[in-house]
Amino acid sequence: MGLDIRNASIVYPASDGNAPVEALKDVDLTMENDDFVVALGSSGCGKSTLLNVIAGFLAPTAGEVLLDGDPISGPGADRSVVFQKHALLPWLNVIDNVAFGLKLQGYDEKTRNEAALEFIKLLGLTEFIESPVYKLSGGMQQRVGIARALACDPKILLMDEPLGALDALTREKAQELILRVWNDTHKSVFLITHSVEEAIFMGTKLIVMSPRPGRITYRFDMPFSRRFLAGQSARDVKASQEFIDLREKVLEIVFADQEEAVS
Numbered sequence: 001m002g003l004d005i006r007n008a009s010i011v012y013p014a015s016d017g018n019a020p021v022e023a024l025k026d027v028d029l030t031m032e033n034d035d036f037v038v039a040l041g042s043s044g045c046g047k048s049t050l051l052n053v054i055a056g057f058l059a060p061t062a063g064e065v066l067l068d069g070d071p072i073s074g075p076g077a078d079r080s081v082v083f084q085k086h087a088l089l090p091w092l093n094v095i096d097n098v099a100f101g102l103k104l105q106g107y108d109e110k111t112r113n114e115a116a117l118e119f120i121k122l123l124g125l126t127e128f129i130e131s132p133v134y135k136l137s138g139g140m141q142q143r144v145g146i147a148r149a150l151a152c153d154p155k156i157l158l159m160d161e162p163l164g165a166l167d168a169l170t171r172e173k174a175q176e177l178i179l180r181v182w183n184d185t186h187k188s189v190f191l192i193t194h195s196v197e198e199a200i201f202m203g204t205k206l207i208v209m210s211p212r213p214g215r216i217t218y219r220f221d222m223p224f225s226r227r228f229l230a231g232q233s234a235r236d237v238k239a240s241q242e243f244i245d246l247r248e249k250v251l252e253i254v255f256a257d258q259e260e261a262v263s
Ligand SMILES: Nc1ncnc2c1ncn2[C@@H]1O[C@H](COP(=O)(O)OP(=O)(O)OP(=O)(O)O)[C@@H](O)[C@H]1O
Pocket: 012, 013, 021, 022, 023, 041, 042, 043, 044, 045, 046, 047, 048, 049, 050, 214
């Protein structure tokens, strides 16, 4: 079981004198429980649209999207989204932010604080529980956003460029943390990134998308995150010939798409 997207298409209707946009055309994607799917591709190829379809924010204009065999008919607690701009409530402290989704779902204070504390610990935020989030660094705020998404115990964690705003070193540390959390919680993850190296390091499956119409053009299975989780250092994983070869291949695909877009 898991997520099953069959022949999904999305057309945004014409507006303001612009033609309709085929943001997704005939997209097929299966995601098993435990999969870590990464979407990569030039701007406008439909990555966020695909995430919005999985989240249930958008209904496909054709095709179907099933979760554990049932059609997705809207947003639900079985899917949580982490955005690049983490949409936290800056005046609340860490624990109240992490527990916020559970509060909306009507859980009592004891239940939501217990769940929140578990993920605060997992994300390494225990000593900041009482801190208002506006006082935290960008990397720590992003960890609060991930803890909040996990506290709702979703089956699928959807992440739209969650690390795009972080500096290089913090970003690498955050990649490793997300992989450990994924490994510990056994969620499936769908992550969008513009970084080829991040995509190859983190995912078990990579989809490369192309625009006009938005579609999946390449698929790769990848072993690298599992090697990291089995104890190999991130530096060693990324320095291996196999990693470098795939990185070059994917870079070539992405650059070719971008050159086509500007020519
Ligand atoms: N609400 C909308 N109405 C009309 N067109 C839209 C809408 N949202 C997105 N689009 C168009 O659909 C296409 C796919 O957009 P989408 O945001 O899914 O791409 P993306 O791959 O996530 O891009 P980026 O990497 O720049 O975030 C683009 O051509 C975009 O301009």
